[in-house]
Amino acid sequence: MTATSAYDQSAGAAGEVILQAEDVTMRFGGLTAVDSVNFTVRRGEIMGLIGPNGAGKTTFFNCLTGLYLPTSGRVVFDGAVLPPKPRKVVMAGMARTFQNIRLFGNMTALENVMVGRYCRTTTGPFTSIIRGPKFRRDEKAVRERSQELLDFVGLGHTTDHLARNLPYGDQRRLEIARALATDPKLILLDEPTAGMNPQETRQAEELVFRIRDTGLAVVVIEHDMRFIFNLCDRVLCLVQGRTLIEGTPAEVQSDPRVIEAYIGTGPEDATEPDRAADGSEGSRDA
Known part of the structure; x- marks a missing residue:
């Protein structure tokens, strides 16, 4: 954790829960994109969501923000169950950005x-x-x-x-x-540094800290591990739609299963049952 993000990490960890996903599962036909994921975000906290391509991160984001109605499980925001309607989610106090920029160009x-x-x-x-x-x-x-x-x-x-x-x-x-x-009370950022150069990435990191310092909770999907581990109070790693590990940046980046998930599997995984990846996300899933 950098000095910049030292903003009372212990207070953030002990803050009131603002977002809670309980056993969220999302299936598309016979494919399970998200499988019984539990997820908690506290006020004033920066939470990271990582995982290799096809891990189910963007699908999970879409379940949190009302774009998808989970097959099972529920999402509770600020004490109330969220309806699967994006406008009502925004009015409740949750905002997001998208992996593919969606601005009004003209x-x-x-x-x-x-x-x-x-x-x-x-x-x-x-x-x-x-x-x-x-x-x-x-x-x-x-x-x-x-x-x-x-x-x-x-x-x-x-x-x-x-x-x-x-x-x-x-x-x-x-x-x-x-x-x-x-x-918003909570903002979700889907790959905010994708395509950025190192200077722009540093500026994005500083911006996220400023947002957090206003009292907002922040959830970030990102493939840049240095960015995530410098930025976040806690990190959740998804692999094939399931939670692999959740913990502090130090705990997550030192876990050999996380390294294995990104660079490939070893012989000991040969006996593990195959599971279908989320074909609906493909290379889009951050």
């Missing part, structure tokens, strides 16, 4: 963030059509908050730039700003 950076902010406004359709006083107040507040978030992620200079014209690393940060605009 809208400006500010407009992209404003889209995320609108879920917290209460202006009705009639007032919006006639652009009444409440609409103007809400629009001003949305614009100001969105600019604050652009500044927070280091993109204050890109306000009027089209999203499609931004460098790749800036697009990643813009997507995080849009997720933050929904006022």
Whole structure:
């Protein structure tokens, strides 16, 4: 754990549970993508999710965020069972980014963030059509908050730039700003450093720490092990849809099963029964 992430790790570990997945299983026909996974995230904690390609990480993310309804098990967020409806999940206080960037390319950076902010406004359709006083107040507040978030992620200079014209690393940060605009209690980041150079990766790490320091819990899927182990308070490793190990970065990175999962299996695994990988994820699953 780096000095930067030394932000009261013990307090984070002892914090109140905000997200709990209980025996979550996801099947696609005869394929089991996620198999009875238990997962807990506490307030103010950075939790890492790792595993080789096809391990079920993105499918598990989709179960947590309402994109998939688990075949069995349940997801409890802030004391309530989450419905499998992404909008209700966002309104409850959970936001996410995606492995493949999903921005509105022909809208400006500010407009992209404003889209995320609108879920917290209460202006009705009639007032919006006639652009009444409440609409103007809400629009001003949305614009100001969105600019604050652009500044927070280091993109204050890109306000009027089209999203499609931004460098790749800036697009990643813009997507995080849009997720933050929904006022989440927990943010889930799916491969936030994919395709980034070392300098951009360091900037992403610093940004995640700043997000955590505002009081949010953070869950990160990432293949960059150095990034994960420097960043996270705890790490969960999935292999073939099952939990291999959960623990501190030091415990996980020293476990020989984790090394084996990434570089290949040994002769002692020859007697283990074969299990189908999640064909629905393929190379997309981070």
